[in-house]
Amino acid sequence: MGPEELQQALAPALGDRLLGVEPFAGTAGRVRFRAEGALDLFRAVLALGFTHLSTVGGIDWVDHREVFYIAWSDDRKQYVLLSADLPADAPHIESATPVWPSANWHERETWEFVDITFDHHPDLRHLLMPDGYEFHPLLRSFKLHEPEELEVKTRHV
Amino acid sequence: MSEMWINMGPQHPMTHGLWNLRVRIDGELVLDVDPEMGYLHRGIEKISEDRHYNEVITLMDRTCYVAGFAWEHLYIIAAEQALHLRPPERAEYLRVLCEEFQRIASHLMWYAAFVQDIGLMSPFLYGMRDRDLVLDLFQSYTGARMTYEYMRVGGVRSDVPPGFTDQARKVLDWLLPRFDEYDQLCLGSEIFHKRCDNLGLLKANDCVAHGVTGPMIRSAGVKRDLRKDRPYSVYSQLDFDVALADSADVTGRYLVRMEEMRQSVRILRQVVDWLDRHPGPVVADQLPRWLGAPYAPVGKEGYLLKRNYPKGLGFSAVEEPHGEAQAYVVNEGGEHPYRVKFRSPVYANLAAARQYLVGYRVADIPPIMGSVDVCVGEVDR
Numbered sequence: 001m002g003p004e005e006l007q008q009a010l011a012p013a014l015g016d017r018l019l020g021v022e023p024f025a026g027t028a029g030r031v032r033f034r035a036e037g038a039l040d041l042f043r044a045v046l047a048l049g050f051t052h053l054s055t056v057g058g059i060d061w062v063d064h065r066e067v068f069y070i071a072w073s074d075d076r077k078q079y080v081l082l083s084a085d086l087p088a089d090a091p092h093i094e095s096a097t098p099v100w101p102s103a104n105w106h107e108r109e110t111w112e113f114v115d116i117t118f119d120h121h122p123d124l125r126h127l128l129m130p131d132g133y134e135f136h137p138l139l140r141s142f143k144l145h146e147p148e149e150l151e152v153k154t155r156h157v
Numbered sequence: 158m159s160e161m162w163i164n165m166g167p168q169h170p171m172t173h174g175l176w177n178l179r180v181r182i183d184g185e186l187v188l189d190v191d192p193e194m195g196y197l198h199r200g201i202e203k204i205s206e207d208r209h210y211n212e213v214i215t216l217m218d219r220t221c222y223v224a225g226f227a228w229e230h231l232y233i234i235a236a237e238q239a240l241h242l243r244p245p246e247r248a249e250y251l252r253v254l255c256e257e258f259q260r261i262a263s264h265l266m267w268y269a270a271f272v273q274d275i276g277l278m279s280p281f282l283y284g285m286r287d288r289d290l291v292l293d294l295f296q297s298y299t300g301a302r303m304t305y306e307y308m309r310v311g312g313v314r315s316d317v318p319p320g321f322t323d324q325a326r327k328v329l330d331w332l333l334p335r336f337d338e339y340d341q342l343c344l345g346s347e348i349f350h351k352r353c354d355n356l357g358l359l360k361a362n363d364c365v366a367h368g369v370t371g372p373m374i375r376s377a378g379v380k381r382d383l384r385k386d387r388p389y390s391v392y393s394q395l396d397f398d399v400a401l402a403d404s405a406d407v408t409g410r411y412l413v414r415m416e417e418m419r420q421s422v423r424i425l426r427q428v429v430d431w432l433d434r435h436p437g438p439v440v441a442d443q444l445p446r447w448l449g450a451p452y453a454p455v456g457k458e459g460y461l462l463k464r465n466y467p468k469g470l471g472f473s474a475v476e477e478p479h480g481e482a483q484a485y486v487v488n489e490g491g492e493h494p495y496r497v498k499f500r501s502p503v504y505a506n507l508a509a510a511r512q513y514l515v516g517y518r519v520a521d522i523p524p525i526m527g528s529v530d531v532c533v534g535e536v537d538r
Contacts, residue, residue, distance in 0.1 A: 025238055025472040026387075051365050054474075054483055055500035070472075070483065070500070074365075074379070077386045079474065102368025105508035113202075128195035128537055137203050138496075144207050 001076055003029035006048075013044040027079040035067075035084045035093045042069075042082075042099040049073040050080055053100035056107050058114030060139045065091045067116050071100070092117040113138040160188060167196050171523040173270055174533030178510070178522070185518045190510050197537040205497040210236050210310050213497065218304035220499065221535035223266045224478045226252075226259035226295075228535070229308040231475040231484045232497075234389055236310050239471030239488035247437040248312040249391045254325075254428045255295075255307065256390075256475075257421040261332065262291040263478035264414045267530045268339065271411070274527035275352045280342045287335050290328045297321060312440030322429045329422050329429075336415055343411065353407040357525035359513040360405050367509035370502050371480020372417065373529065376402045376409030383476040397424050407528040414530075479503045479530055501535040 001009075003021040006029045010018055017034040018041075024030035033041050050071035059066040069082040086093060095118040096103040107118040108127045115136040118124060126133060135142055166177035175196035181189040201220055205213045217232045218225035230252050237244065244252075269284030292302040298317045299305040307314050343349045364374040374381055382399040384392040400416035402409035471486035480502025489495035506529050514525060 025470060027472065052370075053368055054481060054505075055498070057485065057498040059487065059496045059498075068485075070485070072481075074381060074386075079387075079472075081472070100368075101366050102505060102508065105504065126195075128198045130195070137200060142203070144203065 001028045001048075001078060006031065006080065009048055010041070010044050014041055017041070024081055027081055028073075028076065030081045030083055033082060033084050035086055038084065038094045038096070039099065042096050045071060045080060045082065046099050048080075049075045053096065053102045053106075054079070056096065056103055056110050058110045058116045058138070060088075060114055062088070062140050064088050065114060065116055067091075067093055067110065067114075069096065069103075086116060090117070091115070092119055094119050095121040097122060112136070115139060159183075165522065166193075171274065171526055172533075173527075173531055176531070176533050176536070178526070180514075180519065180522070182519060185520070187514055187517050187519060187522065190514045192507050192510050194507070194533075194536055197533045199538065201538045202497050202499065205494055207493060209492050210240065210494065213494065214306055214308060215304070218306060219534065220538055221477070221479075221501075221503075221532045222303060223532055224259050224263040224535075225303065225305055226255040226307070227263075227475060227477040227482065228499075229305070230256050230390070231473055231477065231482050231499075232486070233308045233310060234473035234475065235471035235484035235486040236494070237471065238473065239469040239486040239494070240310060241467060241469055242311045242441055244312045244441050245438050246391070247316075247432070247435060248439045248441075250428055250431050250435075251313050251317065251439060252308060253390055253392065253395070254317075254425065254432070255305075257424050257428065258291050258294060258325075260421045260478045261418050262288050262295075264418050265291070267414060267478075267527075271524075271527040271530070272343065274523040275349065277342070277346070277349070280339060283335070283339065283342070287332060290331065294321075294325060294328055297324065309440065312438075316439050317432070322433050325425065325429050329425055333419065333422050336418055340415060350408070352524050353411065353528075354404075356407045356517065356521055357513045357528060358406050359509070363509070363512050367512055368505035369480075369509050370505065371477070372400075372410050372413040373480070373506055375400060376413045377405035378403040381481075383474050383481055387474060389473065389475060395424050395427050397421075407524055410528040477502055479532060479535070480506065482535075499535075499538060501538065503530070503532050504536045507531060507536060 003023050007021040019032040021029040021031050050073045052072040054070045054072055056069050065086045065088060067084050067086060071080050095107055107121055110116050111118060111124055112126055112129055113136055160181060160183045162179055162181050164177055164179055166172040167175050177193040179191040179193055180187055201216045213232060214229055217228040220228045265284045265288040269281045272280040296302050299307045361377040361379045364377050380399050380401060385399055397420045400413045400420060402412045468490050469488045474481060474483045482502055483500035485498040486494050487496040
């Protein structure tokens with residue numbers, strides 16, 4: 001299955017919420033979609049045989065956030081990558097757990113680290129960080145260290 | 158009886174690492190579980206954003222400390238894709254050599270720990286003894302027994318030393334009959350069967366729904382192995398079978414891992430023969446200078462100087478000893494990856510804990526979790 005085929009298969013269910021399908025690194029394609037009504041896309045992708053959701057992740061592009069899903073089809077022996085752009089201010093998307101139960105922990109982690117809220121998630125709480133942790137470490141604004149200016153002083157004896 | 162929550166961990170012999178399994182019990186019956194992770198979180202994805210592409214390899218060894226090579230390989234494939242590089246063929250074979258020996262070492266480590274969970278002491282000693290032979294081999298060409306830092310973007314650090322392939326053959330000849338001995342020790346023991354048969358059942362459709370991969374899904378009869386389904390590196394040129402079982406229980410996972418080690422020996426014999434016949438370079442020759450020599454100061458600002466390097470995305474999926482591992486590397490130019498995302502197989506296998514623990518007894522938890530082969534390093538990252 002290639003990007004064109006994927007586009008044709010998904011277009012009827014999604015209409016203009018499907019923004020395009022690009023070729024991507026040996027997978028069936030990188031599906032770009034609008035976040036509204038994301039469950040329809042997940043169901044359509046599941047119906048194509050992508051039954052195994054490998055992972056969910058997020059990227060902070062500073063001016064916006066990206067959330068991506070990687071799913072695998074046993075019949076097609078292929079991966080597909082789904083990607084949606086979300087606004088940097090209060091990004092949120094529908095949880096994929098009704099379609100793929102395996103999304104549970106991956107979405108918890110994405111919420112925790114990239115601050116993307118998954119609506120109607122059954123159990124959205126901290127996973128790797130302690131309860132009450134206020135920061136989202138994978139945001140670009142979370143600096144590991146500030147660039148330091150080193151001043152070398154030589155002492156003449 | 159009243160219900161209560163108890164903590165198994167973070168300091169518990171069952172955990173094999175640092176994590177906490179919260180269990181809701183009624184008497185001896187397990188009603189609910191809630192794994193509590195994060196004790197070993199080091200922020201590897203975040204630190205990677207601040208590291209040179211080759212420096213991330215150091216972190217990969219520490220992601221899963223019993224399967225460092227598999228994680229190096231995973232990251233390297235994605236990083237090379239993102240940087241538009243191709244390694245020479247000999248480097249690919251050396252990487253497969255590393256990964257398959259690592260699979261044996263990792264499974265032996267699992268075997269040693271797992272049999273102890275069910276109360277057999279002597280197999281532990283045999284497992285650790287034979288794992289050491291594999292670690293000796295690693296030491297002979299990387300200098301390290303655990304954190305190797307051997308693979309490089311565009312190849313591997315160095316070739317194997319003279320006489321390595323003969324030594325590797327000796328180890329393989331020694332290992333293969335040992336697996337039969339292990340089987341005699343475990344499968345020949347009635348206690349083993351009483352402890353493990355029909356325990357921790359997880360059927361194929363539950364495995365798929367909850368993202369469970371690796372020996373756990375293969376023990377349920379699903380033939381899913383990325384080395385066959387989506388061959389990476391040079392696996393398409395190697396001859397081997399996918400280990401399968403159909404009981405979907407703890408014994409099934411034992412059988413799958415044992416067979417996988419035998420298949421790894423089969424792969425390794427082909428790889429070692431190939432290495433003997435095909436000498437050649439182990440590093441790509443078109444490497445940009447900053448990748449070939451990461452520490453050499455270039456320009457006034459040193460090696461952190463930003464360069465115009467084409468952007469790219471890298472995605473790789475590798476059949477790690479525990480299952481399907483993935484890396485997603487975003488290259489936005491410059492010397493550091495913009496974002497690195499890893500998918501750990503144990504993470505997903507643990508997330509499904511409720512599916513294979515609820516309904517069993519408290520005393521069943523150690524053998525079941527033992528059969529999952531938890532490596533907390535890669536769960537917490």
